[in-house]
Amino acid sequence: MQRELSSYQVVDEAAIRRAALVAATLTSFLTPFMDSGTNVALPEISLQFGMDAVVLSWVRMAYLLAAAVFLVPFGKLADIYGRKRVYALGTGTFTLAALVTGLSTSTPILLGARVLQGLGSAMIFGTGMAILTSAFPPGERGRVLGINVAAVYLGASLGPSIGGVLTEQFGWRSIFAVPVVLGVIALAFIWRRLTGEWAEARGESFDLPGSLIYAVSLVALMLGISRLPSPAAVGLVAAGVMGLGFFAAWEMRATVPVLDIRLLTSNRPFAFSNLAALINYSATAATAFLSSLYLRYIKGLDAQTAGLVLIAQPVIQAVFSPLAGKLSDRIEPRIVASAGMGLTALGLVLLVVISPATPLWAIILRLALLGFGFALFSSPNMNGIMGAVEKRLYGVASAMLATMRLMGQM
Missing domain, CATH: 4.10.860 (DNA Excision Repair, Uvrb; Chain A)
Structure with a gap:
């Protein structure tokens, strides 16, 4: 299959799809890796700059707020002016901000760089999923969104372990070298391989x-x-x-609204899928933190062993997300996502009843069940949301879902 661009250059549709998938996978790994890896380095950052607990909390809060606030506006701008353009700008901004963060010499510079990283992340997550949805036909959408979700979980799970090793061996600044290198690679790939532009809302005002x-x-x-x-x-x-x-x-x-409220009042699949995402992410946001406290202080495990136990959940999520996405191409996405939400709820209930006497293997099984439920929920829910809107709103829909995730994680 081929496609003709505005420049009348005929390109291979399959090549565009491959490029979109590789670029989205790279950046989807990059942003959660940076977020989770930074958390490991917070004690060293605090010591370096003499931060108290309140100021230190802003190292993460500045990033999350900037990302959440600008997701929907950047999603709309991408629909109007081109998703590849905004996506490339976001990747470049995120990479530059990571470099500045790693070279920071004062608290204001560090926090400013984290805000800039949040802006870049908003541009990435407001467009990456929209580009995948635009490039792939509906019958393959669930599979590629599942791969995208797997990259997110992989980045989130590897961030603490790799970040811990880098901090221990080379200092906290070395963590920010990883997104700089990967960001440069992703940016080069976007400009050289991701041919074409998607701007179905071109001509609309902002x-x-x-x-x-x-x-x-x-x-x-x-x-x-x-x-x-x-x-x-x-x-x-x-x-x-x-x-x-x-x-x-x-x-x-x-x-021409930045967010068409009718999507929330009249489009029930879109509205309820976003609400489900907010509930799911809110319910599970503290799981890793509370589980780590339980393993360290109740079970008496060292940091490395506790980390190996906790990694069971994101590994299961990364393995099964592509399969769940592919399943949602064949079965109604809301059915698969509902089953995933039910399993997630069951996993949370089983974690609530653990005690000091609960064996380690039972904890691992509970975390694995939680991860499996999350895998069944996330990519099918994304598939349902993106399939519920017209093409000119893909950027806004992608950004809205990412906003729900960030609000849930707060």
Whole structure:
């Protein structure tokens, strides 16, 4: 199959698909690897710059806030001006920010670089999945989204182990060398191999006022949630909710909204799949942290052994995500995702009832069950969301799902 581009250059459709898959897999590995790897180095970063606990928390918070706030606006910009263009810009921004972070000489420079990394991550996650959905036919969409999800889980699982080794052997700055190298490779691949552009909403205007309202409201909401239950945090949550309500009213009147509210009010598959993602990620966000505390302080394991136990979940997720995605190409995605959510809930219930006497093999089986449930949920849920919208909204849909994931992880 062939496809003619605007420059009248005829290119091989299969080559475009391969390039899209390789590029998306690289960047999908890169961003969670950086996030989870940085967490390992936080004690050393704190010591280097003399940070207290509050300032140190902003090393991660600055990244997450910037990523969440700009995901939907960048997704819309990608639909208008071209997904490859925004995707390449995001990869370059993320890579440059990683370099600046690794070379930081003060706390303000470090935090500024983390904000820049969040911007780059927003551009990547607001477009990567949209490019895959644009490049591949519906019958193959679940499989490639499953591969993409597997790369995310692989990056998240390898980040702490590789980051720990690098920090121990070469210092915390060495962690940021990995995304610089991989980012340069990904950027070169995007420009040289990813031929073509996707901009089905080209010619539409960009709703800047709506984007600003959305950004301010989401910052207030996420900051408030992260600081609960203090009175100030409650006020921020209330302000954020009211701001998002005003944003919804604004978007309903906008000629070309940054986020078409009708997707949430009239498109039930899109709305409920995003809600399911928010619930699923919220319910499981603290699992790794609480499990690590249990293994270290209740079971008395050393850090290396505890890490080997915890890796059972992301490894299972990485192995089964492509298979679950492929299954959702044959069976209704919501059915597969619902089964995955049920298994995830079962895994959480089984983890709730563990005690100091619970054998290690039983803990591993519970984590594996949780990972299997997550694998069955994630890529089929993505497949359902992307299949529920028209092509000109792929960027916004991709960004909306990523926003749900980040909000759940807060």
